[in-house]
Amino acid sequence: MKFQKKRTMIYFFLLLIIAGAIFINHKLQPPTRLNPIFKSTEAKHRFYKAYDTAMLAWNTPYFAKDVNTSFGSTHINICGDENKPPLVLLSIMTFSSVSWYPNIRELSKHFKIYSIDIIGDHNRSEASRLLPDKKHFADWLFEVLNILKLDKVNIAGESYGGFITLSFALYHPEMVNKAILIAPAATLTDWKFPVKAFITVVKIFPTIIPSDYNAAFKIFSDYPEKVDIRVKGVLKSVYKEGIASQLITPQEFTENELRQVKTKTLVMIGEHEPNYDYNDALQRAEKFMPNVTGLMVPNAKHLVNIDQPEIVNKKMIEFLLSSK
Numbered sequence: 001m002k003f004q005k006k007r008t009m010i011y012f013f014l015l016l017i018i019a020g021a022i023f024i025n026h027k028l029q030p031p032t033r034l035n036p037i038f039k040s041t042e043a044k045h046r047f048y049k050a051y052d053t054a055m056l057a058w059n060t061p062y063f064a065k066d067v068n069t070s071f072g073s074t075h076i077n078i079c080g081d082e083n084k085p086p087l088v089l090l091s092i093m094t095f096s097s098v099s100w101y102p103n104i105r106e107l108s109k110h111f112k113i114y115s116i117d118i119i120g121d122h123n124r125s126e127a128s129r130l131l132p133d134k135k136h137f138a139d140w141l142f143e144v145l146n147i148l149k150l151d152k153v154n155i156a157g158e159s160y161g162g163f164i165t166l167s168f169a170l171y172h173p174e175m176v177n178k179a180i181l182i183a184p185a186a187t188l189t190d191w192k193f194p195v196k197a198f199i200t201v202v203k204i205f206p207t208i209i210p211s212d213y214n215a216a217f218k219i220f221s222d223y224p225e226k227v228d229i230r231v232k233g234v235l236k237s238v239y240k241e242g243i244a245s246q247l248i249t250p251q252e253f254t255e256n257e258l259r260q261v262k263t264k265t266l267v268m269i270g271e272h273e274p275n276y277d278y279n280d281a282l283q284r285a286e287k288f289m290p291n292v293t294g295l296m297v298p299n300a301k302h303l304v305n306i307d308q309p310e311i312v313n314k315k316m317i318e319f320l321l322s323s324k
Contacts, residue, residue, distance in 0.1 A: 034128075034130050035244070035246070037120075037243055037244070037246060038242055039241055039242070043240075043241035044241065047122065047234075048124065050234050050236070050237035051096060051123065053233060054228070054230040054233055054234045057098060058077075058098075058100075059105060060104050060105050062079035062104075062113075063079075064076065064077050064078070064124075067144060069143040071128065071129060071136070071140045072119055072128035073125060073126045074116060074140075074144050075116075075124035076115065076117070076148070077097045077113075077114075077117075079112075080108035080109075080112040081112060084110060084111050084112045085111055085112065086111065086150050086153045087107060087113055087154045087156065087320065088114045088116060088150070088154065088155045088156070089114065089116065089155075089157070089161070090116055090155065090158070090160075090162075091115070091117075091158060091159075091160075091161050092158050092160060093121055093159060093185070093245070094121065094122050094238050095231070095234065096117050096122070096124070097116075097117055097123070099158070099306070101228060102305060102309035102313075103313055107317070110317050110320075111154070111320070114148065114150070116144060118161065118164065118247070119140055119246075120246035120247045121160070121247055122245055130246065132248065134164070134248070137164050137248075138167045138168045138172055139171070141164065142168070142171075142172050153176065153177060154176075154177050154179075154180075154320050155168060155169075155178075155179050156182065156316060157181060157182070158183055159185045159302060160247065161182075162181035162184025163186065165179050165184075166179065166181060166261065166265075169263040169265070170260055170261055173261070173263055176263045177264075178263065178265070178266070179266070180265070180266045180268070180316055180319065181267045181268070182268045182269075182304050182305060183268070183269050183273060183275075183302050183303075183304050184267070184281075186276070187252065188258075188281040189252060189277065189280040189284055190276065192274075192276055195276075214232070217232065217235075217303075219301070220301050220302040221301050221307055222272060222299050222301050222307045223306075226306075255288050258288035259288050261289055262290055263291065264291045265285075265289060266293050266295065266315065266316075266319045267281070267285050267293070268297050268312065268315060269282060269294075269297065269304070270300030270301050270302060270303075271300060272299070272301045273300075273301060274301055278296055298311075
């Protein structure tokens with residue numbers, strides 16, 4: 001048994017090396033066809049059950065709404081006072097809306113919350129066609145906000161959600177009041193080499209994703225033991241019931257693209273971010289984005305909103321309600 005495990009690890013690291021070479025010579029290509037993201041209809045419904053259970057961690061009254069776009073059905077969890085300014089939330093990949101559970105109670109005191117499940121990911125949204133680049137994701141969000149009759153909104157996105165948030169600010173700036181990027185995936189600076197290699201391996205061999213979902217929390221959180229067990233259950237369900245998502249791989253924005261984003265933007269990245277150097281990301285944002293404020297969040301990895309919810313809540317509210 002030990003020999004088999006050792007051999008498996010050797011094969012895995014060989015694949016990482018091969019995949020790294022592929023990544024260096026070729027940009028990761030978007031999906032070419034719309035494949036299922038769950039193993040079966042029954043698997044999808046088992047995931048939905050885990051999702052609904054995890055949403056109880058919000059500990060805040062909310063209602064769900066599904067809207068149809070030209071890209072497919074989009075699931076939205078809504079809470080907060082109708083008379084408060086709207087705040088759109090876009091979550092970390094695979095965690096869906098449930099990932100905002102440490103923040104919702106406080107944020108909903110100040111904003112009308114629209115937590116949108118990113119189409120193509122493992123959540124309750126369902127894509128009907130491929131979104132091959134960030135422009136298409138921006139256009140998808142544009143459709144969703146138009147259906148909701150929202151205009152000039154505040155948007156906060158974490159990880160993959162941050163990638164889409166900045167894409168939206170780039171392609172539809174007239175729709176954004178202020179933007180918040182929390183540990184944006186790539187976006188501001190390139191992935192570290194091991195991350196690039198792993199992404200490539202998963203793209204080529206989606207079934208190679210490790211089955212130990214607890215390991216993911218140790219990698220991405222400074223306090224994995226504090227993560228709500230119901231939220232952990234969602235990731236466990238994705239590992240068990242899911243196949244590779246329909247999402248594109250986030251890429252670093254060009255200097256010219258960053259210069260075009262005039263939206264007032266707050267960037268928060270954890271001190272122990274595992275995917276890239278937080279200093280590089282913040283410095284590049286401050287160098288090229290005209291209206292950006294950068295912040296390193298201490299004692300946090302990639303799940304910044306979960307590791308340091310008090311800091312994140314305070315900074316988000318101050319930034320969004322400030323007249324500056």
